[in-house]
Amino acid sequence: MSAYAELRAHLRQTAALGEIAGRLGWDQQTVMPRGANDQRAEEMAALEDVLHARRTDPGLGELLARAEAPDETGAAILREARRDYARNTRVPARLASELARVTALSQTAWEEARAADDVAAFLPWLEQVVALRRAEGQAIAQGADAYDALMQDYEPGTDAAQVAAIFDRMRPRLVDLRDRILGAPTPPALQGHFPQDAQLRLANELAGRFGYDFNRGRIDLAVHPFSSGSGADVRITTRVAEDDPFNCLYSTLHEVGHATYEQNIAPDYALTPLGHGVSMGVHESQSRIYENQLGRSRAFTGWLFGAMQAEFGGLNIDSADAFHAAVNRVHKGYIRTESDEVQYNLHIMLRFDLERALIAGTLAPADLEEAWNTRFEADFGFKVDRPANGVLQDVHWSVGLFGYFPTYALGNIYAGCLYQALRLEIPNIDAHLSNGDPAPATAWLADKVQRHGGLRPSVQTIAHACSRARPDEGPLLAYLDAKFADIYKL
Amino acid sequence: MSAYAELRAHLRQTAALGEIAGRLGWDQQTVMPRGANDQRAEEMAALEDVLHARRTDPGLGELLARAEAPDETGAAILREARRDYARNTRVPARLASELARVTALSQTAWEEARAADDVAAFLPWLEQVVALRRAEGQAIAQGADAYDALMQDYEPGTDAAQVAAIFDRMRPRLVDLRDRILGAPTPPALQGHFPQDAQLRLANELAGRFGYDFNRGRIDLAVHPFSSGSGADVRITTRVAEDDPFNCLYSTLHEVGHATYEQNIAPDYALTPLGHGVSMGVHESQSRIYENQLGRSRAFTGWLFGAMQAEFGGLNIDSADAFHAAVNRVHKGYIRTESDEVQYNLHIMLRFDLERALIAGTLAPADLEEAWNTRFEADFGFKVDRPANGVLQDVHWSVGLFGYFPTYALGNIYAGCLYQALRLEIPNIDAHLSNGDPAPATAWLADKVQRHGGLRPSVQTIAHACSRARPDEGPLLAYLDAKFADIYKL
Known part of the structure; x- marks a missing residue:
């Protein structure tokens, strides 16, 4: 057997074990009995030990050194596997x-602190997590920047300087747009009681229309919506608020974007380093374009308006235009995940600057709450009322995900580029969307982005799909300007 | 760290990984999307490779050789772990x-052959499985009997000669009882339509009454009822036939017996070799005593009669005595799993003799169908009508479970001993059961049997619980004679 063939077998078994770990995570958040929590933690730790041993196995290092790629796919596999091995060792x-x-442990501490609005209780945990992740970043960076090193876990090939430059260009444009919108009359919100069963029926209908393959997946309820798994078993979750059907419907579309990316990767890549989305940013580009550019478009909401009337009876909103405005309502709010398309990236910028400073050591965890509150008021124009609506709102830092937040904004930027290219290549896409048929758009994304999995690094994946040199924020900003000028008559 | 402490850590991690494998099996049979089948097979194979490597690790052998038990628990752990290691290596x-x-692969071939009543199609698979398991038995036996060696996987400490002697004593008594019953008038069966929701509501109610801890378990639907997992996560499945509520209710009670055994094992034993039921026979004693001696008793069915009237409205049976007779109806039938308490062990005896001959090589797989049919007619007095009702009815042989069948009968025998002892120690148990309260009985079983897990070998486990030298078939036969003489007025 060649070193390359041996390597492929080793990686394949590791990937299969990795899928098992993902499946246990799904189980834990959907069907696991509550009392199984501690035992499950021990089971997961045992599996993680096995995975860690395989991923840092000196025998793997030898195979990686000796293996020669037989083709383009092989070269991509070696690229991904060598990067992972270097990082892990x-x-x-x-x-x-x-x-x-x-x-x-810190995640549980965060949950309790958030419930109690108790920043001080969480501080010792945050200090530990920051210190450990900084040490990890430094170990990976080998003298280079620790935050940049951490970013590679989520968006390989991108660094903080690039992100900062993009954010500097975006911020004034978004602030200006947001201010003009908030100066205009606010459209009415959708109101009423929307029973869980009917919401879930419609969410399943939407998932099917957007190409989710139920033969290789399933939808369950969970506290937080997520997508889990790769290849032939990609499950998603959703949640229901009976006074706000958009929560369930659009979080479902979001997860369907993530899940179809995984489902549509070329079967040959399954259980290889190319068999999952290439980066968190590209992943988010799929979830956001499904949710926003397609799902919140005037064309598709026109169809959805009829579908919701059929499912729920009369709504308090009586025209498709007003319905579109309700779906895309821009409002003051504290919470990133509930934010509209215009303000969402401003939330990301705040987190990006603060977490960079935490890892750099220029901001002490003890000063984080004050820094957050000051910055929030400067960026959003009003004060944070309590920590659960401020510094404690997101789970990320409690589980050490420093370097992850910028990928949300990169996903929006990539989605903007993809949507621009998609509209050029499918000029009549609105006609399909207004019939409730996103298939031409999702087929285009499957062909241009999804099926390639990890074949090309993230920036090249988007550039290749859009036939442009590299993605930038221009198309996203132009799309937002046009869309919200139309809705708010700016 | 002492060799014993190192050994404990090694075993604990293996046990945790073993729990994961069990969880994947549950997932596959309950919630897994159909299209995930092939990928799941690869994931399971990867995990089995990891487990096999750990279980045959020479480092484990060294620890086992060096470790010294600090106490009785430690001695039991060493006993179990050394036996497993010797067997696996x-x-x-x-x-x-x-x-x-x-x-x-053979399991799928069996499913197809059974559906098509095609014994010939399954023959090549059966030949392979028999040959492989015989080879395995011979490897384990090291010159001793291969079938006895295989039995150790399910009922350590018991051999075929012991089982054969018990069966020789039981057979004439059971045949005589069966013949007297079938000569008496047959009581009416329960008939009607029993909606799934109501059946499941009642099944959950029964599970709770029999002590199933839903905080550390859950009940789902599956094609075949089973119990899965140990310690803090023990899940069961059931199934529903809307014309036969006893199918759902009694298979639930059966699985609750298995599951509470796992749930009630001392927490200190979790993720050790003592942290699961000590043998299949003792496991079956719990499932059968819950289902039969308790669940099908005149006292408990008296309560159940009322509960079913409340749940389903008027039944076609109008007295508690007639209801008890319907629950315990003895009828001619082909299928082991649908058999009554009297004839069940006759089914097991047939399989035991045939599988011993298969492994010994005195019966060729090609001659199995004829041997089955001849023996069935001799034992049951009528001819097998088709292979799905005969030699193809059980999954066991297709997956290589030779040596497993006798544990079903041993379970019944153990249950007979336990029930005799339980009635001596809780003389008013019928009063509790007739109020729908099996708690005194299940608490007795938890204390005498379940909490001890694998501490004592199976025969000693039962002997200890019953304060007798060793279990035998006497109490079971006396129980059956008395119960059915009463129902059938013999």
């Missing part, structure tokens, strides 16, 4: 295991 | 992996 085993232990 | 890796591969 730079982190001392003790540090990796300490990080796993502390972040598991 | 005697089987060549190639044979183990070939067995895993062939039995996975």
